[in-house]
Amino acid sequence: MRAALTLAAILLYTASLLAQTTPAPPAAHPEPAKANPWAYSLTVDGYIVPDETGYASPIFTADHNWLHLEARYNYEDLRTGSLWVGYDFNAGKKVKLTLTPMVGGVFGRLDGIAPGLEATVSWWKLQFYIANEYVFDTTTKSGNFYYSWPQLSYAPVSWFRIGAVAQHTKAYRTPVDLQRGFLVGFSHKALEFTTYVFNPELSQPTVVLEVGATF
DSSP: OHHHHHHHHHHHHHHHHHHHHSOOOOOOOOOOOOOOOEEEEEEEEEEEOTTSOOEEEEEEEEEETTEEEEEEESSSSTTEEEEEEEEOEEEOSSEEEEEEEEEEEEEESSOEEEEEEEEEEEETTEEEEEEEEEEEESSOGGGOEEEEEEEEEEEEETTEEEEEEEEBOSSSOOSOSSEEEEEEEEEETTEEEEEEEEOTTSSSOEEEEEEEEEO
């Protein structure tokens, strides 16, 4: 009996030593997080127009591979929205080119169909961007209108840029048909802050304050 107890004690002691010295199985590697195939942006422009009520114009975009989707409000006209679908083209390394031809439906104060194009050319610290479209008013031919926003900017450092900008719009009226001005912009991570001043030669220029985010 005593021999049996002694043998049992030895076996228990040996088992405890093996438990302490046997390495634990490696932890299972977590599966890598799946990359989000969509890229989004939200831009809000606040317009301060002389002798008129200020307003905000939000623009939301969603891109997936070649597909480009876009929604705007107060862009073609006040109290007017538009929905867009387009195709993204990218080319170049030193000189980078991005083209997005698209077509949109406009509804609200202004109703129509609009073909449009957004284009960006980047080289060194310079970038040229243009957004333009032609709205065919479905209610009256006299409502047809060409919209354009070209700008050229220079970025001496990655977080700061200055440049020239122009705009042709019917969302508000000024003494100048084609508005011209300058821009000053700052960026921090995924956020951008830009101030546009149109018609600086006038006693009361138009100011646009822009906040943008990508995610």
